[in-house]
Amino acid sequence: MAAVRLAVRRLLTDLPAAGPVLVACSGGPDSLALAAATAFVAPRLGRPAGLVTVDHGLQPGSAERADAVAAWARTAGLDPVEVLRVRVDGRPGGPEAAAREARYEALVEVARRHGAAGVLLGHTRDDQAETVLLALARGAGPRGLSGMPERRDLDGVPLLRPLLDVARDDTRSACAALGLDPWSDPHNTDPAYARARVRADALPALVAALGPGVVANLARTARLLAADTAALDALADAALADVRAGDEGLSVDGLAALPAAVRTRVLHAWARELGAAPAALSQRHVAALDALVTGWRGQGPVHLPGGRPVRRHAGRLLG
Template sequence: MAAGHPSQADCRRGVRAVLEGMPEGSLVLAAVSGGTDSLALAAALAAETTAAGVEAGAIAVDHGLQEDSAQTALLASQQCIGLGLEPVAVVPADVAATGEGLEAAARDARYAALADTATRLAGERPHIVLLGHTRDDQAEQVLLGLVRGSGARSLAGMPAVLTREGTPFARPLLHLPRATTEAATQAWGLVPWEDPMNADEGFARVRARRALADLEDRLGPGIAQALVRSADLLREDADLLDQLAESSVPATEPGEDGQNTVAVTDLEGLAPALRSRVWRRLLLAAGAPAGSLTATHVAACDALVTEWHGQGPLHLPGLRVQRSGGRVTIAPATTGQ
């Protein structure tokens, strides 16, 4: 499959960079929704497979959120088969309603379905799943983080490589603008599916996409690229702070009914940027759901150290946190204190 258009070469280079790090015989799977970005990803993977010495396939996830979702997933899989990818699987995702909203629930269900299918198809072989996020997706992610008042980790955007459900994922197109994947998809003669949710302003990401376009119109081009550059710089800072926080987590003393206590003196000497990260690790280790733990929750816990005036227990998602004298007790919400 020749890459006659520059956009095709750009997509292939991104995929090639990931494949060069995979052992020969690995299974590499593209997550394909049928949209422009994922089809460009699938085509680039198919074009690079032989030279890389890997087996390349695709997974189309049916979220079941739309009336024709099964047909859409089937059509996406057929285009992948037409590109020469094998194996190609169509799998359902169980989207369970959560307090985080439909987008977050669908994302979690998608990762779970992709990881489970990749593990099953790969067997004992090394494997990885490729995601089709672009530079525009990254800019939208950072803009949403700014609007929400999130910390450095959120503003750092999406990582190029991550692990979910024990499965490695990579984003080979994260450095490319959406215009490149659109041109590549057209050059490869593929027919993308237009997700009607991309026009629904009930979703925050759609509003962010349109707001970003407005900013480009008003302030000039390059806003998306600047947001992504800022995210790259913040990611380096956040990575360093996370490493320092990991080594600064104090020892806890176990108590009854799943309780853990930590000495106030072990926390109060930490710099605020480290202490907030240490608090988050302590709370997650005690059983707080990651998706429900907010900066407000962490700040309230920190006040038990920095602004102690005898306040009562804090009721966090899944936890009860209380200071008594020189120690803070972190316990499951179902236990008494």
Template sequence: MATPTPAPNTQTNRARGRLDPTVGKARTMVAALLGLTTTGKHRPVAEPPLVLVGCSGGPDSLALAAVAAFFASRGEIRVGAVVVDHQMQPGSAEVAENTAAKLRQLGLDPVQVRTVELENDGVGPEAAARAARFGALDVAARELGAQTVLLGHTLDDQAESVLLGLARGSGTKSLAGMRPRRGLYARPFLGLRRSETLAICEALNLDPWHDPANTDPAYLRVRVRHNVLPFLSAELGPGVTESLARSATILGHDADFLDDLAQREFERIAQIIPGTDTLPGEVRLGEEALRQLAPALLMRVLARAVVVLGGYQPSYERLASAQVLLERKGSAGPVQMAGKVSAYRISRSQSVPQDGPGYGKLVFRRSDTALQQQ
């Protein structure tokens, strides 16, 4: 009995033997990050793992979805997608459904559209949208059993992130930008320029959606993209974008090393008080132990306490204010952190025994309960 002929790969058959070089480059990047192959015979596996693509329908993520679909056609992985509707623009639901339809035509399965409500806790619409988007992707990956979520960030995105970090006076963690792989998430296109994802869409006859927000000068990132980076390229040379991205890679190694050290210190000195099923109720950090930490580790340990309680990565100014509490001069707090978390210390003027559970510790709580429990 003759062996069935596999379904044709439309990406290859458009120009057999003439694979677009940018498409080939993108495939190599995805393969390297996922441990796949781009050449040779099809090697389908019995139970291929599921990889999801976070796709907005824009050129970057749509190109990534199409490239990932190539590996699904080889049977090495299954590829699905999640489209997040942030409801930030009129007609966003229609855009999301149209994007989902394009992804299904590429052969991705399953494809989900997830609508989110933004919670703006004073961090701005972009940060709120990011938090909601990653929340939706986390849930989708958990429910579908995906081992990886691919994101379409490019080298240009990386350079913009570094400049934004510099403008905000951020530290190593922010200047390190985005990592190629961090936990569930993978960004194989950090070595591609945005122009190259547009070239992939053209080569594969894809029709991406162009988000009008990407040309709205009300957003700082848009001004960096269209004004600042072109100016720097004109004055410093055309390689400035690549140089900024390279700096992020170098700083990323330093940031990861410091983060690992800080995590060990946090686990050593932190006392976690149970709260809800999903979040602790309180984090207590011994003041003497904190004072013995190097400044770079101290700030990271304080930030970790905020994030563990469900807050956002705090700014340097917020962390510095929490650090001042260790001096036991002036106010005992609370210091409001990002994301409804506050930090305080037990004041000496309060009637609390010195060996009490809060004395001699910097305490972090959700802001809605911190004042009630002092």
């Protein structure tokens, strides 16, 4: 319990914005331990704290479980407490992505309504290690290997993860120490989901082969890469301004003079400016744009997601 409370105290102490914090709580051990720690720490720091639980309606008994989490939160002194019912059907992507999108939309809406300083999420160090392994399996670059950020602003609402340096076993132990009975999401053990397979098989195999420190090391790798990625992104922002050729696209010579790590970030950002959807813009598209700069053989235009062409003409990339 001390480890979870200390993590929450550090975050709330460093949180400059006024207003309450809201804990997103599913009733699982991680978010339940986070909610209990926040209920203990926040009043001692003079910070109002509430709880939000989202009912996706995907499993039998989900409505009753959400109501039970809300009832517990009120007894713990959290205020406001809200149960949000969301619809997942009809959204694009797989069930996990659709549920995540619906959940975050609901969290942003309730945070704005209450003027919240941020929404606290219960992802742990183990979750971060799993994220890094999944990114490695996809062949992700530094951004993917950076894992989940400690803070992400979504439509102006800070999403905060205070437990990224806390082990999952600590959240379970905290719940046991407080006499809390967390819910076990069956999706977390369903082998149909890649993350469940990583959790049940891949990560334990790495721990058995390399020792228990592998989880913390994977999480530390994400933290180090996140710092490097932020620095490269800042360089790319400045470089994009430097290589603009007025309203006539980007200077090929200016792009060619940039280090590859910066140039590809510039091209990625520019493609998004041209209207390419971030979810559809892949490394393949950026590599094709880069080839217009570094591997020019007179090739035709690159078609970005959405169909917009980018071509090279008179020393410029034009979109």
